[in-house]
Amino acid sequence: MDHITFLVAMVIVTALAFDFTNGFHDTANAMATSIATGALRPKVAVGISGVLNLAGAFLSTEVARTISGGIVDDSLVTPGMIFAGLVGAILWNLMTWLLGLPSSSSHALFGGLIGAVWVGAGRGGVHFDKVVEKILIPAVASPVVAGLAALAATYLAYRITARAPKDGVSKGFRTGQVASASLVSLAHGTNDAQKTMGVITLALISCGALGHDAGPPVWVVLTSGLAIATGTYLGGWRIIRTMGKGIVDIESPQGFAAESAATAVILTSANLGFALSTTQVCSGGILGAGVGRRLAEVRWSTAGRMALAWLVTLPAAAAVGAVAAGAVVHGGTLGTVLIAVAAVVIAAVIVLLSRRNPVHADNVNSAPTTSVRRSATAHAGA
Template structure:
């Protein structure tokens, strides 16, 4: 611990702040469909999800090692670069939360880190082959796999139960959703908490507190798990509304199918070290479940906005991370302080703007404006 300087300590705190935003940004991944179908009350849902995110954080560290020793050269990375990358990730998370867009916290983190390291240490410090293998390819494949699996599961669920009473079927699948949503929460903790573990581990390696290619210490695992669990419990109600009510009019069999497909994909990939976007996987599952039910309405304008956010997340967060890294590299301590103050100011403005149209546990199941507006107006936030 003697190697931990003030800057490294600041990086650790900023990483945990990102982890917190990751939690409330991605609560929707696990609980949006269960809340939408009435399988779980909103506040009960986020409490369950928070606890299981903490448990999931202890199940694996394969993804953490992908970040701390995979996508960038840890021997060239400095704490200042990591700080800059985290700033890019946090600001993107807050901006997309304000708009109610279920974008990827994971890709925001990767983009911010890649942009900062590229500016701070040069292009050679980024392992682009690993970026393609561990990030880009899974980002394209995982929502498709989850969507196809959810489509098939939804079709089979309605096919098998078509002679049963609708109320009985709905009640049965709502009970199943409690289990499937809990499994997604566990998977989210296993996958996403590790990303913050990886960043903190990278910072500790960069200052000599840990050796090259080291895994995260227990205290890192614990603090990352607690931060994401707390953020999850706060509840990202804006994004929960979009995923639960804004994409499809979801019923309990669809919710169960979407959650089961997503959790299977996330847990399988986490153990292989693929740093998936749980947002993309879960959104793909919901879209697949929507297509799988006959006569279901899929709001493709909302899906299109989500897809656009997915496409720009990596470069947008990377651009912010690069600008922040430039200020840190050339400005030293003054640059770090200026970037920190600027980030706090932007975050405060976003929070103030969010209070003009609040979304909370009591109104989260109202259909979002973007689901009923004309396509030309669909760009507004919820």
């Protein structure tokens, strides 16, 4: 029993850590364009987003009973594999944050789990057809839909307001952005905090601390909500800079169009049962909004690097998850401790590297992302 309890405790701690990185990584989705256009001051934006994420965690009553949406065989999943998968997801989230890349936290979590289950339970534990159906197809389709919608909306918005005085127009759309960004934050809280609650609840059920059909206890809801809200409030400024300033020099009508498109896609697909990545939808919307105004303004090199990060996220997190699962499954408690220590060390190194080139509330709107990445790589190599 001791062994199981230790492992379950590790799962809870890593799940909360993942939740934190999730909030931290995804603040940009809702708030990047509002910060870039000046609709909200940076600190205010992350504050609103944090509160709405916490509210979202409490609002959603539907318990994530299957943590994975059928992507892996839940009956074969052990706490050790969940732990390994979470380690993979956290490390990938931190790595992409260091590079300022808006990659998907959901894909990182799914990837980590897939890798861990593949190693821990064999290839049969992963339902690859579900992976294609639930992850790959929405991953390709959703940013395209959001992008096209934002493109058409941006074009219309500029056409309609072409003769109106520019000041009034930007002010009007900036006000609208406050509402659209808040909706994205709330939708994010209901979706992403749920995932962590599901993971912790599953771990508690697997060790017998909870009955089989139990929902998450209040303390799980509270800690998950707080973890994601704290992460959101601290703000992944690097990613906010990339999304707000790196892809397109965004104006308030574009920000409003991008956020409206993201909200529309997230809500309609959640309603029809498609799991998708908030990050990818929001980036798609921003890209579309850039194209809708003037094609040349989109920094395609940044967009390309972002797309590459999307492709790599799932397999990369899976690889880390697989390595971690190997150690946990074969190494027992010692392996688990080693992996935990290794994860903490790598996380600390990433945070230290980020200190050399910090991005925070005061300089989030200043420089385009390219310099972030170059100097980060240079420092890493130095």
